[in-house]
Amino acid sequence: MNPLVTASSRAAREQRLLEIRLEAEAASKVPLQIETRQTAPTEASAQTGYYGMPALKRPQWTVEVPLYFFVGGLSGAASLIAAVGRLSSADARLIRHSRWLAAIGGMISPALLIADLGVPSRFLNMLRVFKIQSPMSVGSWTLVAFSNSAAATALLSEFERRRPNRAVSVLTDAAQMVSALTGMILSTYTGVLVGATAIPAWNEHVSSLPIHFAASGTAAAAAILELSGNESEVLNRIALGAAAVETAMGASIELTPSPGTKALRTGGSGWAMRAAGLLSGPLPLALRLLSSKNNARKRGLRRVAAISSLAGSLLTRWAWVHAGKLSADDNSVPLQLPASGE
């Protein structure tokens, strides 16, 4: 030991060590913020997976995507109504309205899809390649073809209306044909897009989603056309058929429970799905059946049915996307864990 070190300085150094110890003790007290998840198990095991953590990522789509499913679905169906209307002796006003509905929907749809992209300035990269195995790629190309042909149909038919011309008439029909064909893909492919994913609530319904979405789009198109003053029996029959299909879809979701589709029947997404099902299926179906028996209140009943279908269609798309988010959180399905009950 160095003789120059006095007893008092040794005590001071010991004191300093104590200070460091106290300081470290104080600094090591970190406020405990445990992320609480409602049903999160506190263990990692073959029964709970890794502390109940999701085994899949949540869909990161924002509200633009269900909105796009809604707008795209109804404009595709509107184009088909216009095309079949042209084939038959439908009144010119209904055809004209259907064409413009398809054209306007065809303009809004790409805007919604671009707004949802993480890098919207790169939207044209969608057209770099065509991949048949990617429903997103098939859908992007379908949308391009639909938007252009639907806009061309509407513009050419306006030109034709003012100056009847054989050549323009042929062009209108050609554009109408393309937009009706791509419109049918547009109204249905979104079901494949959602169904062919790793999300259990979606992929377990891959065989019914396209039919559900087609009915939803058709009902919405008929509803908008009815509400814009086309009171034709044709639209009522289309809407009646769509509401019947929607009723069947709603029943099949309720009556075929499985662990993977829990999000379609429980929690917030379950109630949204149920409300959407009622608004799209049984309610408009009953109102329309009633309207054919009650002549005096026919117009009013059909308007209410149309509004109900429209709201139901929009809510249906939102509920499906929302259910996908909750389904991704549940690790028991991808990990094949013992069912947690419903």
Added chain:
Amino acid sequence: MSVTAFLTDSTLCIGCKACEVACKEWNQLPSDGFDWKGFSYDNTGELGHSTWRHVKFVEGGVIPGQGGNSPDNFSWGFSSDVCKHCENAGCLEACPTGAIVRTEFGGVFIQPDVCNGCAYCVVSCPFGVVERNPAKGRALKCTFCYDRQKEGLQPACATACPTESIKFGEINQLRQSAQQRMTKLQDNGFTDVHLYDPEDSSVGGIHAFFIVRGDPKTYNLPPHPEVPTTYLRKGWISAGIAAGLMLAGTLLAFGKGNIR
């Protein structure tokens, strides 16, 4: 140039998180913030856009000899998770821009200058790996250190691993050494070891296999991962039926007598 893979041997992992740190430093990934998760010593939680290696901490019951020197300590298992670089990769198939490609080393790579952030790969990954970064807008995941592999180097995580728990090499050789390791572990009395390499599932094998003790489900490794392209056939058949119903319904509604 050969097809490469990772073998992550959790029986050698000491939970030091050097792989997480090395990955973040080499790939210049941002911090995830610091939240107490309450999952043992794991405060990272899961793989994501800013986490491409993630050490899982599994606390188990008392197994003599497995909890350090004290006989009554609980057992501790660690396993470093990573993108599986599937043989049939859901993200790659789903990508509409062609941004996600297969490299010459067999890895799955997202080209940062092509991805437009549609987020379809996020729902197409059966392992919940890919994620869109909210600030950059692009999807991000493990690159398999494509840049390092091109220079003949090992990925950053394998280089930094102090116990060689993360092994990197030619895929067939690595599968062989995985089998040898499994035999050795079993001979040494570790009868509960599992090699996670779902070759018989629709993902058709992976480029990152794992040796874990106990059930791989404990580490959130799905027993039967499915590449979502398997659902396409059913989906498009249904779309065909749906389009047919739309057409038939509309034609019927207009009335067959009215069609010209």
